[in-house]
Amino acid sequence: MEDHTKPVKIAEDIYWVGHKIENDPFQCHVYLIKNGKESILIDPGSNLTFKDTLYKIEQIIPFSHIKYFICHHQDPDITAALETIKHILNRDDAQIISHWRAIELIKHYNLNIPFICVERNNWELNANGRKLKFIFTPYLHFPGAFCTYDVKSKILFSSDLFGGFTDEWKIFAEDESYYDSIAAFHAHYMPSKEILIHSLKKIEELDIEMIAPQHGSIIKKHLIQPIIKRLKNLDCGIFLLTQTSTEIEKLRKLNKMLSAFLQTMATYKDFSELIKKFSKEINDILLIKSIEFYTYFLNKYYYFNHHTPLMWEEICIDNHILKYLGKSKSEYLKQNPYIILFDNSLMMPIFDSENNVIIAFIQIKFDESFSLDLETKEILQKISNFFTIAFEREFIRRKILIEKEKYYEISIKDPLTNCYTRHYLHEAVKRFIALQDRGEIKALGITFIDIDDFKRINDTYGHDVGDMVLMKVGNILLEEVRTGDIPVRYGGEEFLIMAICDDVSKLYTIAKRIREKIKNIKWPPPLDKEKITASFGIALREKGEEFKKTLKRADIQLYKAKQSGKNKICVDSST
Ligand SMILES: [Fe+2]
Ligand SMILES: [Fe+2]
Structure with a gap:
């Protein structure tokens, strides 16, 4: 059980001389460096605690041995006791050590004790041979905040840095779980992660044996690195504080x-x-x-x-x-x-x-x-x-995405017949060929379809009528192919169907149906006297065959169909 009624020696010549306030998660600490007649009091405290602090100091040294009063910033929990101190001080050479930004505020206590600015003294103090270094930790949590490092004991008096909110306060932090109370305090009091990391890096350069903060618990060497590491990841600076909450x-x-x-x-x-x-x-x-x-x-x-x-x-x-x-x-x-x-x-x-x-x-x-x-x-x-x-x-x-799809649709569909374009065929063919070569589909069939005597119809009746014929034939193709087949307007009056099939007979059946449908179209005038037919050439792709070659074989069959009197379906028998 810690005894908080007496000073606590934390290192050779260094004492905790704070005062424990009951039921307060925000304990404020004062430290004394015993150094003969140039002793040093760090963060003197307030009138709430000073009576007790004075009592503890007097158990170690006469109060008049204190020459330096370090104030890490101007908060009342650090400096309000100066008002009392000015009345009991009985030496002329005492000094308050602080940063000029804090001094600008502390002077409003109307003290008669002179100030030393840390920044004007090269950030150090030589107290009759005892060296202190001051480390600037701006904005943590005051623009002129700093810490004190005692070279002899290697103790860092860190002021609000490393301080914590804790319900069960102990002078020494017991384990890494102390980080939680540090996190709660820093998230609220330190402005940002970046600013905190900036100072933590400076502190890491020091060889520190112990950290003695002004709030919370003292941190011994083995806990310092793990705590700094975790602090570097803390998102602090609660910029969302509402007006009411204290939770x-x-x-x-x-x-x-x-x-x-x-x-x-x-x-x-x-x-x-x-x-x-x-x-x-x-x-x-x-x-x-x-x-x-x-x-x-x-x-x-x-x-x-x-x-x-x-x-x-x-x-x-x-x-x-x-x-x-x-x-x-x-x-x-x-x-x-x-x-x-x-x-x-x-x-x-x-x-x-x-x-x-x-x-x-x-x-x-x-x-x-x-x-x-x-x-x-x-x-x-x-x-x-x-x-x-x-x-x-x-x-x-x-x-x-919608725009892209629209353009894609345009590039893959022939606007007149609504069949796919040759461009799309070349895209689709890659997928189909890969499927066949991997053995996932048995065969890939090509059916060429060419409208017989189309040139004569175009020349006789004009392009509009020619387009109408193409449209009708295109429609029949779209109606007759199975889902997954690719009907293509290959160019001019030439169409093509690429289809997955088991053998050629299915392709032949589809071609026959299309041929009959085309033949049986009742054309409106001026085509009402015409009988329009189409010729077909079919070939199956062999596994591994170059697609060009399959097309060539289907084209040869189409040529044969034309040669043998048109309105015919010829099938490549080599497959
Ligand atoms: Fe503070
Ligand atoms: Fe504080």
Whole structure:
């Protein structure tokens, strides 16, 4: 059991002379370096604690032996006791050591003790041979904050740095779990991770035996490195403090969520990943059952949930809240609170970046009934901005995709006949050939189709009529092929069907049906006296055969069909 009523020797000539305040998680410490008539008092304390501090000092040395009063910054828990000190001090050469920025404030106590500025004394003090070095730790948590390193004992008097909030205070930190109380304090009092790391790096350069902070517990050597390492990863600077909350742990968690969102936004680009990561962060704080989304995109309503962010399911809206999707923000807020609460869920709108229109709603469902406090509401409001960016990015991506598909469609489909283009055939063929060569399909068939005497029809009746014939033949092809077959307008009046098949007979049957259908078309005038037919040439690709060669063999059969009187189907018998 630690005895806090007496000074505690923490190293040769160095004592804790603080005062324990009961039921206070924010203990403030004072340290004494016994150094003859040039003894040093570090962070003297306040009038709440000084009486006890004085009592402890007097058990070690007469108070008049203290020459230097180091004030690491100007907070009242460090300096308010100076007012008392000025009355009991009975030596003229005593000095207050601080940074000029703190001195500018401490002088308002109207003291009669002279100041020494650390920065004017080359950041060091020689107290009758005892050397102290001062380490500048700006903005932790005051612009002129610094720490003191005692060269002899290798103790760092770290002021608020490494301080902690703790309910069960002990003079010495027992294990690494002390980090938790440091984290709670630093997240609140230190402005940012970057600023903290800057000073931690300076501190790491010192050979430190022990850290004696002004709050929390003293850290012995073996715990120093692990704690610094963890501190470097702490997201501190709670810039989201609400006006009411004093719930430290909760604010820390909420703040952590916001930093996580920021980081996610910077590192993840993909919508699906963003939504999953965001949902996970929310879940860590709010313990949710599900997060669902409703969104409005290109005049349609969609639903998805956090497990399937890319599966946008089109829905109809008849809900009195969801009907505000795509409507103005002001219209919505006139009728509804920003966040709508049901028993076990909440509904929150996401506005577009110009803040005029509702582009989505997030519905968060909970296992149990949920009450919304001010902090959570503010945080949700903040994170909704991240969702705005995520949604708008996704809208742009989807629009580009739709455009691309449109152009692709144009490039693969012949606008007159709606059959595929030759360009597409060459793309598709690669896949089909690979399938056949891997043995996943038995055979690949090519059927060439050429309209007989098309040139005469074109020359006699003109291009419009010619186009009409091509269109009709194209339609028949589209009707007659099976799903998965590729009907192609190969060029001019020549068509082709690429098909997966077991043998040639199926291709022959399809060709026959097409030939009959074409022959039997009842043409409108001026073609009503014409009988239009087509010739067919079929070949199967051999495994490993160059596609060009298969085409050539089918083309030879087409030529044969033409030679033998047209309106015929010829099949390559070599396969
Ligand atoms: Fe402070
Ligand atoms: Fe402090």
